[in-house]
Amino acid sequence: MQETFDVIVVGGGHAGSEAALAAARMGAETLLVTQNIETLGQMSCNPAIGGIGKSHLVREIDALGGVMAEAADAAGIHFRVLNARKGPAVRATRAQTDRQLYKQFIRARLENQPKLRIFQQSVDDLIVEGDRVVGVVTQMQQRFMARSVILTVGTFLGGIIHVGLNQQSGGRAGDSASNRLADRLRELPFSVGRLKTGTPPRVDARSVDFTTLTPQPGDQPTPKMSFWSADGCHPDQVPCYITHTTEKTHDIIRAGLDRSPLYSGVIDGIGPRYCPSIEDKIVRFSDKTSHQIFIEPEGLSTHELYPNGISTSLPYDVQVDLLRSIPGFESAHITRPGYAIEYDYFEPKELKSSLETKHLNGLFFAGQINGTTGYEEAGAQGILAGINAVLQARGDPAWSPARSEAYIGVLVDDLITLGTLEPYRMFTSRAEYRLILRQDNADQRLCATARTFGLLTDEQFQAFEIKQEAIESLKGEVKSALVFAGNAAVDAVLSEPMHKEYRLSELIKRPEVNLPDLLVAAGRPLPDLDVIEQVEIEFKYQGYIDRQTQEISRLKAQQGLAIPLDLDYSSISGLSNEVRQKLAQVKPENIGQAGRISGVTPAAVSLLLVHLKRKGGPAKRVATI
Amino acid sequence: MLRASLKTHPEPNTSDAPATIVAEATPSGHAGISVVRLSGASARPIAQSIVGPISTPRQAYFRSFKTSGDAVFDQGVVLYFQAPNSFTGEDVVEFQGHGGPIVVSTLIQTCVEMGARMARPGEFSERAFLNDKMDLVQLEGVADLIASASEQAAKSALGSLTGIFSKAVKALVTSVIELRIYIEASIDFPEEEIDFLAEPFVLERTTMIDAELRQILKQAEQGRRLQAGFSIALVGSPNAGKSSVLNRFSGQDSAIVTAIPGTTRDVIREQLLLDGYPIQIADTAGIREAADAIEQEGIARSRQTALMADLCLWIIDVTALDLTLPNLSRSVLEQNLDAARAGLFEDDTVSKRLVVLNKMDLLPDLMQRDLSELLAGDPHIFMVSAKTGLGWDHLVLGIKRMVGVGDDSESLFSARTRHIVALTEAAQYLAQAKKSLLAGLPGELVAEDLKQVQVALGEITGQVTSDDLLGKIFSSFCIGK
Known part of the structure; x- marks a missing residue:
């Protein structure tokens, strides 16, 4: 028996779930193959969704009809808005989530998604015909055929778990690694690297003295992550806590370094610089006498705590000692030891912007397999791979948002153009058009596209359109409405009397004035706050936004020229050997991407343009940059 | 007021x-007229903001050129070519102004202020090519041109970026990066107990960098004016006619010319244009064994000036040489020169030197002809008369050849203009950052302004990527949960 699908997704983590759901929403016959149905939507690391740069990705996934934001709303037990005062573009939302609720939400969504089938079994092999992947083979030699296959295997490829100098094979604590598939993939022409990541020990809350910890309550009113979640979508809210390491903690860690797999040379994989283990922090910043630890509840129905900030692979006895040297944790009981995990990843420069591999047609990679870290980064790639797997199965052109359209575009372009040597995490500083890529306008940036792909329901798109109309109408009002001198309420908002009439659009540009106050003072009706927010940002940031928009359209026109994948770079006269090699390695899809490869100069880009023109007459311009 | 429109982009919006793009189309330093070409969709509106309305394509308008501050800096002919009937296939405006790098650079800078950017080497040809304005025969040349012109530009940029200027710019870039590390870290890691945006030192540092940048810009502008060209030292025996030579260069009596040896006791400097290219000429005291203390001091300065100059012109009174016919030969001349040099300077201490046989008009006609024959094609010895202008053009050509002026590639001068454009842009964004800080605007806007400062300075020192910046953040702060 051999079944055929449009799309097969291997793996049911954050990338796999989004990929499978997106493909099925687009109407493709989709199969999700997972090692274990119980771990669909599992949060392997900290129980939180969002944060700086990350909630931007979540909102984009949400605008494309993905599940992550809604799951975070349904499972979130502590919400905070970060960077509230630093401006709307860098403002971010983070939710501490109940692991069980999160997992349940994802699983329910997967199980109820039409056109999506789930199958529990390890995938051991890919079926390759010529330069094309046409299916997968499971552990029991069951073959499933498909037009496209998405691998979202996380840290499971050749995964090795380290606790002290002990090591064992595994994809995550409690789950086995996918070694047969890893061996098979190593036979294919992909460049493989090793990365490392880690988790802290988990602790039983009943053994912790909370009276000495600093509570950190969630924000009120509780913010929502999703554009689509209804009011009252959140479960009960609980506080987080903050504590600190002590000098004693640091002494214990230093004394245990000889049994650290990191410092005894057992681990070769490269860990993330922005998420170092506690032993790394103490070695690299030895003059710092204390480090912050965030105590995060794992859920409403469990006593387990996640002490964020002491990820470690030190031996278990050292973990116990170091934990008990921390205020509040003097008699802490560890429920699960912390560990480091090393795993295979594939050089993302060998991917197209659709996340299809350049070596094998029909094969897509998404998530940690591409060298990223984080649920949000994984989910973002998952949804993009899911969309493109369907587009390819249909024979439609691939789609990937530009760097100026979405953080998803920044993420993918960075990966495929620059590659990565450490686990890649999103930061807002990676986005050159940061002021435009805000979490509050992800819907304006992506919903229309999502609709054309069939990713949004009618209700979702209607809600989007109603909001857009309200925004346009308020914009018109702000532009045209006049306020006359002698209006005491308006004078109070401005903190000075007006001597002549002004338009609201002029007054709103004053830094100290906010739109809701101004509308009330001017006697205007107040629409929804998220509508007001859009209009306010648009007027207040107009100068900045106009400049970025101009730059973007200029770049699009200039850089959108497509480059054939099989271009022979050695035939281009004038290029240095170094530049030739770099171009040949990345095989950029268009002129814009070529220019972003490190070491490729503007002159080299000119030579490339001239060459393309000579080869094929006017090359075709593509929409993305 | 919250406004980022730092440049007044003239309508229409051609986003x-x-x-x-804008650049000088004639090789730098050619005499008389220099052509500055502006190409792109905004070419006409930009040009109109400098010279007033130009409506008819291919019609010559005689206009005054004005800066953004409405100051007239030149007059000339303006031509507008409407796309696609132009060199590049885009809207093109050509300004034919008076030669001279200062005028050219002011024009280019004004265009940049109005929204143009300086063209990369070979970019006009590149556009012409991409817009089907070049035939197949010219194709190969375009690639070569781009490759060689960028190489030359890189060399010039390096040449321009030397000494104190370079040090100051690099120090400035380091300060900007440091400030950005704090600000971006505050934004991307708000929970790390490092909220620097709120601290007064951000404003202090911004103010400090602002002052530094303005100082550098001032120096760079001055430097450009003073060192725009090359320096020439006139050396020679007393009364060899150095001052007359200087006067021939400058066209006015700036040094006292008398028949009494030792008239010029100090170094006289003259700033002037040679075929439109600025040069600084130093007339030195005649070098001889002098008893007079004042004159000795003058002579010491002369030697120093000769050593520092880009080029030495050794002026010789040709009538003082023993060039008796019919024995005149190359070796006789060399012997004469060696004898004349004795006591003047050591030959190897001066890097670039031209011998100028002055007062040729005083030689008998026959001897002039014989000397001409002997020296035909010699690039280092010239026969002139500063008084009558005899052989002058030939000497000027020789000087230009020696200092490398007049080739088509990007000159040192335009590299400097590029740097000033970049510094000016950086200064504008920095002023905006300071304003945003003072007005208490959201940190992300300050961050954006500072990023633009960095991008502008990156045109001089190379760009800093977001990944470079993150790397510096991770190595400066202990970040991460």
Whole structure:
């Protein structure tokens, strides 16, 4: 028996779930193959969704009809808005989530998604015909055929778990690694690297003295992550806590370094610089006498705590000692030891912007397999791979948002153009058009596209359109409405009397004035706050936004020229050997991407343009940059 | 007020077209007229903001050129070519102004202020090519031109970026990066107990960098004016006619010319244009064994000036040489020169030197002809008369050849203009950052302004990527949960 699908997704983590759901929403016959149905939507690391740069990705996934934001709303037990005062573009939302609720939400969504089938079994092999992947083979030699296959295997490829100098094979604590598939993939022409990541020990809350910890309550009113979640979508809210390491903690860690797999040379994989283990922090910043630890509840129905900030692979006895040297944790009981995990990843420069591999047609990679870290980064790639797997199965052109359209575009372009040597995490500083890529306008940036792909329901798109109309109408009002001198309420908002009439659009540009106050003072009706927010940002940031928009359209026109994948770079006269090699390695899809490869100069880009023109007459311009 | 429109981009908004570019189209330093070409969709509006309305394509308008501050800096002919009937296939405006790098650079800078950017080497040809304005025969040349012109530009940029200027710019870039590390860290890691945006030192540092940048810009502008060209030292025996030579260069009596040896006791400097290219000429005291203390001091300065100059012109009174016919030969001349040099300077201490046989008009006609024959094609010895102008053009050509002026590639001078354009842009964004800080605007806007400062300075020192910056953040702060 051999079944055929449009799309097969291997793996049911954050990338796999989004990929499978997106493909099925687009109407493709989709199969999700997972090692274990119980771990669909599992949060392997900290129980939180969002944060700086990350909630931007979540909102984009949400605008494309993905599940992550809604799951975070349904499972979130502590919400905070970060960077509230630093401006709307860098403002971010983070939710501490109940692991069980999160997992349940994802699983329910997967199980109820039409056109999506789930199958529990390890995938051991890919079926390759010529330069094309046409299916997968499971552990029991069951073959499933498909037009496209998405691998979202996380840290499971050749995964090795380290606790002290002990090591064992595994994809995550409690789950086995996918070694047969890893061996098979190593036979294919992909460049493989090793990365490392880690988790802290988990602790039983009943053994912790909370009276000495600093509570950190969630924000009120509780913010929502999703554009689509209804009011009252959140479960009960609980506080987080903050504590600190002590000098004693640091002494214990230093004394245990000889049994650290990191410092005894057992681990070769490269860990993330922005998420170092506690032993790394103490070695690299030895003059710092204390480090912050965030105590995060794992859920409403469990006593387990996640002490964020002491990820470690030190031996278990050292973990116990170091934990008990921390205020509040003097008699802490560890429920699960912390560990480091090393795993295979594939050089993302060998991917197209659709996340299809350049070596094998029909094969897509998404998530940690591409060298990223984080649920949000994984989910973002998952949804993009899911969309493109369907587009390819249909024979439609691939789609990937530009760097100026979405953080998803920044993420993918960075990966495929620059590659990565450490686990890649999103930061807002990676986005050159940061002021435009805000979490509050992800819907304006992506919903229309999502609709054309069939990713949004009618209700979702209607809600989007109603909001857009309200925004346009308020914009018109702000532009045209006049306020006359002698209006005491308006004078109070401005903190000075007006001597002549002004338009609201002029007054709103004053830094100290906010739109809701101004509308009330001017006697205007107040629409929804998220509508007001859009209009306010648009007027207040107009100068900045106009400049970025101009730059973007200029770049699009200039850089959108497509480059054939099989271009022979050695035939281009004038290029240095170094530049030739770099171009040949990345095989950029268009002129814009070529220019972003490190070491490729503007002159080299000119030579490339001239060459393309000579080869094929006017090359075709593509929409993305 | 919250406004980021640092440049007044003239309408219409042509946002999806490639940037409008500007550069000098004639080789730097040619005499008389220099052509500055502006190409792109905004070419006409930009030009109109400098010279007033130009409506008819291919019609010559005689206009005054004005800066953005409405100051007239030149007059000349303006031509507008409407796309696609132009060199590049885009809207093109050509300014034919008076030669001279200062005028050219002011014009280019004004265009940049109005929204153009300086063209990369070979970019006009590149556009012409991409817009089907070049035939197949010219194709190969375009690639070569781009490759060689960028190489030359890189060399010139390096040449321009030397000494104190370079040090100051690099120090400035380091300060900007440090400030950005704090600000971006505050934004991307708000929970790390490092909220620097709120601290007064951000404003202090911004103010400090602002002052530094303005100082550098001032120096760079002055430097450009003073060192725009090359320096020439006139050396020679007393009364060899150095001052007459200087006067021939400058066209006015700036040094006292008398028949009494030792008239010029100090170094006289003259700033002037040679075929439109600025040069600084130093007339030195005649070098001889002097008893007079004042004159000795003058002579010491002369030697120093000769050593520092880009080029030495050794002026010789040709009538003082023993060039008796019919024995005149190359070796006789060399012997004469060696004898004349004795006591003047050591030959190897001066890097570039031209011998100028002055007062040729005083030689008998026959001897002039014989000397001409003997020296035909010699690039280092010239026969002139400063008094009558005899052989002058030939000497000027020789000087230009020696200092490398007049080739088509990007000159040192335009590299400097590029740097000033970049510094000016950086200064504008920095002023905006300071304003945003003072007005208490959201940190992300300050961050954006500072990023633009960095991008502008990156045109001089190379760009800093977001990944470079993150790397510096991770190595400066202990970040991460």
